[in-house]
Amino acid sequence: MSNSDQELRQRIHELETQVRHLNNELRLTKEEYEDASSKYLDIYCNLDKKISERTSELDAANRKLVQEIEERKRTEVEKEQLITQLQKAMQDVKVLSGFLPICASCKKIRDDSGYWRQIEEYISKHSTALFSHGICPDCCKKLYPEFHEELQRRTKE
DSSP states (O other), X not given: OOXXXXXXXXXXXXXXXXXXXXXXXXXXXXXXXXXXHHHXXXXXXXXXXXXXXXXXXXXXXXXXHHHHHHHHHHHHHHHHHHHHHHHHHXXXXXOOOSOOOBOTTTOOEEOTTSOEEOHHHHHHHHSSOOOOOOOOHHHHHHHOHHHHHHHXXXXXX
């Protein structure tokens, strides 16, 4: 065998060895690729599942917030209605307060201008109270003694 044949065989053997190494590397790379692809699919599926779960959670939270906002709006409307009613009631109310100078004898009240007014007139002017008149038993006895006696007799019968 000649030197060139031997060199050629040596070169073929080296190339075959390189091809085997490349095939091994290719096989390993293919396995790594398949493993990485499998892991990628698992991660993708898990991520998709987590996204779906989180989206569901956020949708539920959003629905709850919408309900809460609607409830707050209803409460706000009710509050505004109550405020309006209270303001109207405050406009309708006239309150007597403070000291009222009143005559010990005739029971007239002195107004802010210094005039003495009948108690009915003063209270009617400063409040929404209405009056009806009657006579108490003590005044009836003092002012109308005969009528009082007749009334007492009729009541006993």
